[in-house]
Amino acid sequence: MxxxxxxxxxxxxxxxxxxxxxxxxxxxxxxxxxxxxxxxxxxxxxxxxxxxxxxxxxxxxxxxxxxxxxxxxxxxxxxxxxxxxxDLGSTSLFDAIRGGREAGGRYDLAEQTLLKRTIRALPDLQIRGANDLDWNQCYPQPVFDEDNVLFDLNYFKYDFLKLTGLDFHEMKLEASFRRFAKDLTSEPSASFMYRDFQARNVMLDAEGNPFFIDFQGGRKGPYYYDLASFLWQASARYSYKLRRELVAEYYNSLKQYVEVPSVRHFAGRLSLFVLFRTLQVLGAYGFRGLYERKQHFIDSIPMAMDNLRDLLSLSEDMLPYPYLREVLARLADMPRFAHREEPTRLRGDGYKTTEHNIYPAHPQDGPATFSKYDGKGPLVVRVYSFSYRKGIPEDPSGNGGGYVFDCRSTHNPGRYEPYKKLTGLDEPVIRFLEDDGEILDFLTHVYALADKHVERYVQRGFTSLMFCFGCTGGQHRSVYSAQHLAEHIHEKFGVEVRVYHREQGIEQTFSAKKKES
CATH class of the missing domain: 3.30.200.20 (Phosphorylase Kinase; domain 1)
Structure with missing residues (x-):
């Protein structure tokens, strides 16, 4: 201060x-x-x-x-x-149209006039404001691109969709996301994308003229984004008729600054951005409401779901993502949303993915996977034992590592004199651990995770997977666990497995089994 x-x-x-x-x-x-x-x-x-x-x-x-x-x-x-x-005063557009918002979207003529005046002024900022603008000055990045889109779509997936418990095929959904991202960024654009264009960020002078604030997150991008952000704000509840009028006002204003596409093309592109903004909003409501427990965002979820239902009524030509449409339709039909139950009832106990083959996909979904590692093969699994005192092993493949399991919750034979100089490869230690049984229960859960992961990596032709087991000294429990997982994977899947007992200086390779012709 x-x-x-x-x-x-x-x-x-x-x-x-x-x-x-x-x-x-x-x-x-x-x-x-x-x-x-x-x-x-x-x-x-x-x-x-x-x-x-x-x-x-x-x-x-x-x-x-x-x-x-x-x-x-x-x-x-x-x-x-x-x-x-x-100082632009204290009256925002959000405050000025409060009456219509609180009346469930029944805006009077004065409020509609303010909305139309604002939406007509937007292209002026977007188009003239982009002239000779140095995009490198924008924060946090200069251009709206596919990475922006995928980040927000994954925000929706992780912070909303997965919380509902809805069963979905993650790889097919990812394929839809990537095609969606390509479509959203396919049309060249040289306009200023406000990014946070909403009624709270518009101030009104004494005559009701709009002034724009809080545009620091803007960047180069498509003008459809701001129109969708403004008109499909969930809490505004604009009627279908008023939205159509405001879109027409914007379209006619835009024509004064640039050559605009046909009405049909414009409407189609706008629909894509409305869907994108709706998913963004649901992701934000999930995080702010379901994680941070902010009631305003919790209360807004049913309104955003209403917008989603409206979008799903559009033709497949307008929203050509069959699997994404299927997932969103099932989401919209969930009883808690259909009956407008409070979103606080959403479960946070995880989700399920389908067990179907990951490769078949609808032709319009595109390829089911996109990783640069797909199809390279064959898979090599590396399994390490280590001491936490000396740090977790580094991944030589450059992929950043994989699973790290902590064995220290299980009974430690190293506490007893007869086993102090032995390792988890020695028969007395093996008998101790298996008679005690804790390590067997531990590995049962590890095997379940490892089997699913190895199976998927083999399917996708990935080349490297890493498992690490740590204990206090890297001598007994971690050595036993690493050795047994390595043998288990090799026996079940026949892939090459390399086991490294780091603190013991022991390495062993289980060569890949030859496939029967």
Whole structure:
């Protein structure tokens, strides 16, 4: 706070008369309204990320230069952690249309006018704002690409879909995701993608004219994204008729800046981004609501599911991802969503994947796997025993390692004098461990995991898999476990297995069995 006051003093040449902290938004930035003795106000911002602040300041000055409706940055601290900007007042579009939102989407004419005015202004920022913009100044990256899409689709998969307990084929879903990502990024675009375009990030002046804020996450990308983000915001509950009118307003405004595609093409592309945004939103609601237990996000899940049902009513030509459609249709039909039960009833006890062959797929899904390691083969399994005191073994394949199992919960023969100089390869130690039985129960679970993993790797033609067993000294329990898993895998699958008892300096190779002709 003191440093923000110092920045104000340097800029204004006087002490502030009053400072008021404003309510926080979705980010970690803190906002303050600073009032001078004559009543003039500015907004002081304290950020937590220099890179994010730098991006905002650069974009803001660029937009101001192009005379776009944004606040003007007035002063920036040397470390770029604080800055001052013009005060746009206290009325956001989100606040101004509260009545229609609380009425379940029944917006009056005044609220509809504000929405249309805002959506008509968006292409001005997206198209004119992109002129001579240095995309390398954007944060955290300059361009919307396939990696962006896949990150958010996996966000949906891990933080929402898997929590529902819905059975799905992970590799086929991944294939749909990758094709979806290619389609979303296939159309060249040179516009500014706001990324977080929502009613909370639009401020209104006294005449109701929109000004845009919080665009620091923007980048080069397709203009459809922001339109989908704004009009299909779950809590807004815009009616079908109002959405159509707002899309038409946007389309007609866009034509003033660029050559636009046909209405049919535009509608088709927009539908893809609406689906993408819906899945993004569900992922966010799953994380913020189901993990962080924030009630606002929990309450929003049923509304997002309504948007999803609307999308699923579109033709397959509009959403050409058969397996993804199948999964989403089953998700939408789950009783807890069909009857709008509270999302707090979603289970967090895992998920199931199908046992079907991973390769067959619908022609429109594309290949079922995409790893650069697919089809190389044959598989080589490496199994290590080690002492935790000396660290976990490194993976020589460069893949980053695999399973690491901790044997220290089982009965340790090394505590008894007769076994201190022996290892897990010696008969007395083997008898001790097997008579005791704890190590056998332990390995039963290990075998179950290992068998599934080896089976899938053989199917996919992967070349390397690693298992490590650690105990206190890397002498008894870990050696026994590593040796027995190596023998088990070799016997069951016939692949090459290399076992390394690191602390004992022992290596052994079980050669791959020849396949019968």
């Amino acid at each position: 003191q440093q923000l006051v110092k920045l104000y003093q340097q800029w204004a040449g006087t002490e502030p008369a009053h400072i008021e902290q404003l309510a926080g938004a979705g980010s970690n930035r803190q906002y303050y309204r600073i009032t001078a003795a004559d009543g003039a106000t500015v907004i002081g911002v304290v950020g937590t990320s220099r890179e994010e602040n730098h991006a905002f300041v650069y974009l803001d000055r660029h937009f101001v230069h192009h005379k776009l409706p944004v606040p003007a940055v007035l002063a920036v601290s040397d470390d770029e952690m604080r800055y001052l900007q013009t």
